[in-house]
Structure formats: structure tokens, C-alpha cells
Amino acid sequence: MIGKAASASDDLDQIEAAFLGTPLAGLPIGYGPSGTVLVTDVDPDRLHEVWQAAEALVPVTGHRPVMVSDDFDDALTIRSEPEQGPSESELRAFAEAAASSEPWLTFRHYGEDQQVDEDEIEFWARGTTGVDLTDLASDVALPTPRPVLARVLYDRLLTDADLHAQVLGNVRLVTQTDYWYTPDSVLLMLLPTSDVRSSAYWLDFFGALTEEDRQGLAEVLAQWRHRWDARLVASWGTMLQFQVGRRPTPGDEAWAAAGQLKALAPNLELSRWEVAVALPAGDAWFVHNRP
Template sequence: MRDDLDQIETAFLGTPLAGLPIGHGPSGTVLVTDVDPDRLQEVWRAAEALVPVIGRRPVLVTDDFDDALTIRSEPEQGPSASELRAFAEAAASSEPWLTYRHYSEDQQVDEDEIEFYARGTTGVDLTALVPDMVLPTPLPALERALYDRLLTDADLHTQVLGNVRLVTQTDYWYEPDSVLLMLLPTSDVRSSAYWVDFYGALTEEDRQRLGEVLAQWRHRWDARLVASWGTMLQFQVGRRPTPGDEAWAAAGQLKALAPDLELSQWEVAVALPAGDAWFVHNRP
């Protein structure tokens, strides 16, 4: 209804959202168009601060790949309260990390592969840290050993961090040509996955699992979904994991959800305590 749009526009006054075109979006959402790609963080933060006022979670989206993502003249019916409640309950009872598993978890590493995995993608050579490992060994065990030993070598850790910290900064984030702000008709983090367009969650059951991931990450790391570009998700993180078990566990979950993130788990674990932006990439 137009009254809803008027209330949102009123809430926008005095913020970077003031004056931007606004209208009804798909499935009960509201779309704000003409978002400046150079002001993504500023616009999202302003909308995030208004969640207690307007009762809608914000997520940045793009119509670069979806012509149907346009303002509608009339509101489009979204899920009923009971449907959304059932979605959230199913999400809460799901086990997302049984489904989201990185393919490398089952790999075995032989002697002739050690150098490849010990270099990761950064080019920093860690082969000197693995001379006493019994081979073949599962890749996760090798990577955890590399990470633990790396934490005790300040010089090598500094070299790796210098090459990987970009992935936890917004410099690494994708910026589409056309950006819209989608206001979801819920303030609940878990339920918000109902509307998230992500290649890693194409079915309703997958979106429910993603909803549980969003809820877990919000609770543990104050990770807030900023943008969904179809094959990419971008998060702002309020609590960084500490080096060691926390960073290792978070890195494993990030890699599981983002199989196309081209870093080894030990590299991601080094990066996470050094930045506040998480990037998820899952594409065909």
C-alpha cells in the first residue's frame, strides 16, 4: 500500500536514502532504486539502522542479471505470517553444515602434492613447516597443521597476512553497475533468507539452511548480510574471530558456503581476524 511507502520515505528523511525512488518489489518487498554503486556501504548502513523503525531487513541487489527486478505499480503478495513462521522453524531445525561441505574435505594429499597445497594461492612457501607429516594425509589435517605451525612463526604469518587480508576488506567486494536496495518484509535474520537470491541456495530447503547460517553467523560474529548478487554474498562482521580454533572454524564454514573462494582454509583463517568484511562466492 502507498501508506507503507510513505512511512518508509518519512523514515528515510535525513539519511543517505532520502529522495531515492521507492516502490513495491517482488513477493512483498520494497525496492529503492538508483543507489550509487560508490555509496553501497553508506546506503546499507543507513537502512540497517532503520530496521527497528520500519521492521524490514535491507539487502543490496542488482538488476544487471535480472530484468524482472523492477518496481511494481501494485504490491505483490509475499508469504503469509504462518508460512514465514514455518520457514523459520524449518531453518532453525536444519543442519546446514551437513549440506554445505567443501569438496576438499575428502581429499587425500600425497608427497608429490605437498608443495602445491603448502603454497596455497598466496605464493608464500610453507613446505618447511611439514617435513614430519605422515603421508598420505587428509587435506583438512594438512591444512590445520600448516595453520597451527604458521601461528608460531611471526615472519611467515606476516607474509601470508599481507597477501590475504584483502579478502576481509571491502576492496575485494564486487560492485555491479546497477544497484537497488531491497527491503524485506521481516526484521528476523533467519526468515530473511526466504528472499535471498543465491546460487548456493536454489531450493526452499537450501534457503532454509542458508537462513540458519545467517542466524548462526549473526549470533556468533555479528555478521550482517549486506548484499546478494546471485552468485555472491557480502557480509559486514562486527566480531572478528580470534586466531586459532575460532578463526579455523569460521574459515571452514566460509569455505563450505563459498566453494569458489580461491583461498586455502589456512589462508582464510589467517585473514579473518584481520578484517570486518566476508565475501562468499558460489557460481556454476
């Protein structure tokens, strides 16, 4: 069901009342841009805790939460009067277009089309963590597409417990909240919808600057929520941070999820096989797409 767009008569007092007894209690609250509500003065060290409290209140408030920052966006200030957001029909049209989109045609990592030559094998088999898997690819015919090589490395890595443990020890941090970016100033933006897909209407993400791309991102949010219970915690312009409730299992699930994550996050500096090793070992996903 598509969430209902908020009206100008949203009662901030009702939201504040819902905050009582939570880490959100007492924080300054007011109207934000395009029909949103902003909560300011969030302690950056408690941003995940604050988001979790707001997420638990979605059935009460009807507002899906996302952490944002005004470090680079002066428009993120509390307004004394509500600003008109999209109409219900506009939001419904956005969500319907998103549901019919093909996001993995829109988001595709450039490395999927690259070939690995003989003089490059050591570079790609070493990854970014320094663990050398060159011996695992000794019989791979070269040149070969980069995704083919990465899958061979990953499958063979799964059969070597010691080597897998060595790689995991170097990459597991990227699926933990310790790896997350923390801005100096953190705000909670309450989006005027409870619908996951519709929430992308308000997101400011470098990887989805056009409306078509935002519709693709909206479908990614819906797919990841359905498949992995992945919930968007923060949007920092060039970065997205997710809390994940269902980890992919090693093998095909982790490989597929790693491919999608790399497609959305071309600046995540790990090889796909490294991401596939990391995903089953953590509950936090990090997306990075910058100029």
C-alpha cells in the same frame, strides 16, 4: 521472534519519512517482488553506506535490507502495486524449518574429503598467495587428509611471526570491502521482515537453489549473526557480502569460521589456512559460489 510478513497496505510514505536525513533520502522507492520494497538509483560507490543507513532503521521500518542488482535479473523492477508475499504462517514455517536444519551437513567443501599425496604437498602448502609453507609440513606423514594438512600448516604458521605477517599481507584484502564485487546497477531491497533467519526466504543465491538449501542458508545467517555479528549486506546471485562486527580470534575460532566460510563459498580461491589467517584482520566476509 519471527518478523511479521508485510501486508499489501505497507505505507511507502512512512518508509520515505524514515529515510529523511539519511543517504536514502530522495531515492526512488516502490513495490518489489513478493512483498518487498525496492529503492533504486543507489550509487554503487556508496552501496555499503546506503545499506548501513537502512540497517540502522530496521527497528523503525521493520524491513531488513539487502543490496541487490538488476544487471542479471529483469524481475527486479519497481511495481506500481504491491505483490503478495508469503503469509505469516508460511514465513513462520520456513523459519522453524531453518532453525531445525543442519546447515553444515548441507554446505560442505568438497576438499574436506580429499587426500594429499607426496607429489601434491608443495601445491597445497603454497596456497594461492604464493607463500611457500612446505618446510612447515616436512614431518607430516603422507598421504593425509587435506583438512589435517591445512590445520598443521595453520597451527605452525601461528608460531612464526615473520611468516604469518607475510601471509597476512597477501590475504587480508579478502576481509576488506575493497575486495567486494560492485555491480553497475545497485538497488536496495527491503525485505518484509525484521528477522534475520526469515530474511533468507527472499534471497536469490546460487549456493541455495532449493527450499531446503535456503533453509540451511537461513540458519547460517542466524548462526553467523549470533556468533560474529555478521550482517548480510549484499546478495548478487553467486556472491554474498557480509559486514562483521566481531572478528574471530586466531586459533580455533578463526579455523572454525574459515571452514564454514569455505563450505559456503567453494569458489573463494584461498586455502582454508589462508582464510583463517585473514579473518581476524578484517570486518568484511565474501562468499562466492558459482556454476
